[in-house]
Amino acid sequence: SNGIVKIVYTGQVYSHEQNPSNLFLALQKMGNDKEKVRIYFYGRHLEFAQQLAISYNVSHLIEIHESVSHKESLSLQAGSDILLLLPGQSPAWKGVYTGKLFEYLGAKRPILCIGNTDGVAAHLIRERRAGVVLNEPEQIRLQLQQWINKKNGNGEIPFLSSEVGKGFTRKEQTQKLMEFFE
Numbered sequence: 001s002n003g004i005v006k007i008v009y010t011g012q013v014y015s016h017e018q019n020p021s022n023l024f025l026a027l028q029k030m031g032n033d034k035e036k037v038r039i040y041f042y043g044r045h046l047e048f049a050q051q052l053a054i055s056y057n058v059s060h061l062i063e064i065h066e067s068v069s070h071k072e073s074l075s076l077q078a079g080s081d082i083l084l085l086l087p088g089q090s091p092a093w094k095g096v097y098t099g100k101l102f103e104y105l106g107a108k109r110p111i112l113c114i115g116n117t118d119g120v121a122a123h124l125i126r127e128r129r130a131g132v133v134l135n136e137p138e139q140i141r142l143q144l145q146q147w148i149n150k151k152n153g154n155g156e157i158p159f160l161s162s163e164v165g166k167g168f169t170r171k172e173q174t175q176k177l178m179e180f181f182e
Contacts, residue, residue, distance in 0.1 A: 003152040005037050005144065007112065008080035010073040011100050012045040017088035020049055023114050024056035026140035034061060036148045039084065042076060043067050077107035081157045082147060083131070087116040105130055105165030110157060114140065130164050 013020070027034045041049055042065045053059040068076065077083055083104045101121050104111050111131030113122055122133040134140045150157050 003036055003148070003155075005081050005147045005151050005157070006079075007037065007039045007082045007084050008076055009039065009041045009084040009086070010043060010068070010077060010103075012043045013041070013049050013086065014045070014088065018086035018115060019052075020084070020086060020114065021052055021056070022135055022137045023084070023112075023140055024053055024058050025137040026144060027058045027061060028056050029137060029141050030144065033145060033148055034058065036152070037061055037144055038063065040065065040076070040080075042073060074103060074107065077103060077109065080107070080109050081151065083107060083109050083111045085111050085113040085121065085125075085131075087113065087119050087121045101125075102165065108160040108162065108164060110160060112140075112143070128164050130160055 023039075027037060030037075038061055040063045044067050046064045050059065050062065050064050053062040085101060085104060101111075101124065105128070111125050113125050113131060113133040114135060116122060117133050117135050125131050125133055132143055134143060147157055
């Protein structure tokens with residue numbers, strides 16, 4: 001896998017709310033090492049992300065794709081190194097767990113959560129040790145660097161423990177409902 005850290009985002013980006021700027025800024029500060037990072041966005045309304053990437057001169061590291069089926073999106077998540085989560089910044093988002101977060105937990109890949117560092121999503125990621133919640137470009141840069149070193153050291157970024165999504169997978173939720181109805 002040629003030492004490239006593959007970051008995947010599935011879903012849409014609501015411009016002013018979910019903003020990947022600090023990630024692009026972090027990449028911009030990385031010198032040549034940024035060439036070892038690729039970010040794949042799958043979804044609708046991603047022109048905003050594309051425009052931002054261009055303005056930070058990192059658009060060659062970003063790939064924008066159309067929406068994919070739910071099944072394909074789960075498989076892309078599982079095949080990534082890192083999953084990108086962009087919870088919205090405004091207070092309205094503080095109490096929002098997106099369905100995507102639960103899918104991400106199910107994929108057991110480390111999550112890079114950028115944006116709202118004190119909403120429920122951020123708390124859950126910290127509590128479950130499911131990844132990192134960062135907003136400072138410099139901290140994001142250091143974290144990316146760590147992942148690059150790991151990927152180029154022993155060739156992989158380990159999966160999270162299977163405990164990480166316990167209770168949150170669709171299967172478990174369905175199971176709970178079944179038990180309830182029985």
